[in-house]
Amino acid sequence: MGALHKLRVLDFTQMMTGPMATMMLGDFGADVIKVEAPEGDPFRSSGEVTLGGDGVFFLSMNRNKRGVVLDLKTEQGREMVKALAAEADVLVENFRPGLAEKLGLGCEELQALNPRLIYCSITGFGRNGADRDRPALDQVVQAESGLMQITGTAQSGPLKTGFPFSDLVTALLATAGILNAVIARYETGVGQRVDLSMLDASIFSIAPRDVYFAATGKTPPRTGNEHWDIVPNNTYATSDGREVMVISINDKFWVILARALGLADMATDPLFATKSARLKNRQLLDERVAAAFRGRTLAEWETVLRAAGAIYGAVRTWDEVFSDPRVIGDMVHSIEHAAAGQLSVLKNPLRFSATPNEISLPPPRLGEHTDSVLADPSAAWRVRGR
Template sequence: MSGALDGVRVLDFTQHVNGPLGTMLLADFGADVIKVEPPEGDTMRTSGDTFIEGESAYFLSVNRNKRSIALDLRSEAGRQTAHALASQVDVVVENFRPGVAERLGIGYEALQALNPRLIYCSSSAFGREGADSARPGMDPVVQAMSGLMQLTGEANGAPLKTGAAFSDVITPMLWTLGVMAALYARVGTGRGQRVELSMLDASIFAMVPREAYFFATGEAPQRLGNSHWEMVPYNTYRTSDGRHLMVLANTDKFWREFAEAVEAHALLADTRLATKRGRIEHRAIVDEGLGAAFAAKPLSYWNERLAQAGAMFAPVRTFSEVFGDERIQRDLVAELDHRVAGKIKVIRNPIRLSDTPATLRRPPPVLGEHTEEILAEFASRGA
């Protein structure tokens, strides 16, 4: 079965997560992604403390469906090889700090002169311009800089980063859209173009609609833990067996049905809580009453009762529960045979296309695994 991006060739100079995750998404849909690594390899190959037969679990999670070539871009021979490859591909992606690609001889101007149809995507922490452009930055630094951390945490506590790498993930989700748009535009114009997205800008964009509150009031939304500044109830509550439920009721109708399901009769009888505004103004009363109700029964009881009531809720699941879910196992978890690590589990691409679906064709590559193959292939094309 053909992929949506069959025939699209991508030269991938990226490392870490923002970069490799995006090129992996392109590869999942059929693009031929050539991962260019320095002789010592992508730094993610030695990151973290979880390794499978010496292979980094971090690296394995974001580099499937790619071929690896090892090039020393600090050498003239390495730069010439990079130029030869770039002259024959459709897309180049890099996530160096601004100026580094130019110093290595693989900047936009240099490669666009070799290949006018080239889509050149750059994604750095803080962008190509501005006082912060040259600063190094990874996910938690960008979360702090974007304002995301001021939204996260308890009301009287310190700011917190998200539990997963928010900025590292939202950025490639967006720049891949930019690459797709540029490829589509090229069909009509015949010309390539530059695509740029900083992790900072992507993270700020992804906070919608929180910015609307700031633009309307001039004030930042307060940290409220798992609560919401304009919706009550919207919180987690502890059950009698020490588990937690996330519940919310966004309309007066949902509130009445929800309160009836948890037998919160005193809350239902309180006329101050009959409207959305009233519940916001008396947030503590709602949270205290619901907290007491949920604390009286175990999670299994509330799962069944709230599901029957059609309430909006979910248990706060553990990873064992998430990945033990039959539907998740079937639709999202796959197994690949890696040359060194053996059988590894990965998360499938979650985007569903009916005619040209994402596929798993290759395990993550060993460093330089395809160097000779790629060089021979491109030499024959360029002949």
């Protein structure tokens, strides 16, 4: 049984950031009721691939939830929210700032009904300030937070990451914040507001470069797969056209790598023997390392580098990642969906010895549990009492 099996969560979030946070709470055992407008979460129709009528992006982010449709534009819909919130432990929303208050469903209004309620608000640019009403999507926040400024190369210019980083890091921090508030409630007996913006979460993720910038006033350059302060730190092509990521974080690992590559003389050469020398002679070192890697296949280098104890990683294709027996066994789970059939989803990566994660419910169809939940909102939760 999950550690949060007594926790009751009202989920008003949509798209990715909020739904991932509430999905994690569901993985930990919480009873999550996802509330959608009559038209549904926009992620249901987002992307080019659908299964059973829902977008695969939605299916990826909404397991372990029951689904309810409520029209918050109506008084009946708002009263139903209040009835559910009166018995909830946590409410999570990513409405446009001020909308919940306008609907009479803000933190103060609902905590007046339920002082134990933890009310988590996730916004793009914060609940206050000149940017509060701006629409925010992942790529926009990556740009505004400075993340794109340090991603890419001098030739490419700023680039976004290959996955929705700002969405996902915000979700993880929101989950941590909610759990912190739950623990605090054990001592105080009352809930609190948890407030987080995608912009702040993304800026926070720049650490440890924050101290570097404060100390030097310099923005780290865009170096692609290289590192401005470590050499070698790059991807190198093998004889069969594959790539290997290699990092030598200190002199010890530089010596290990140089010997494994058949470049033992470079390990003691004054041009490369120290970190400062390697940084000064970056281009020459990189050229020699690259030439060495072109001499063998990826499979051959994997054997050599593993035996040597070098820090390396093959740049794997997704076919390779998802055919890896360890990944299949530890990270992939199949669950039956009434409309989409068998869904393959990623397991929660956290492992607990006593309170295991569980994927018990497929993503809900739009309004799938509306009738059962709203038949008696005060008794809608699977687990009641403390």
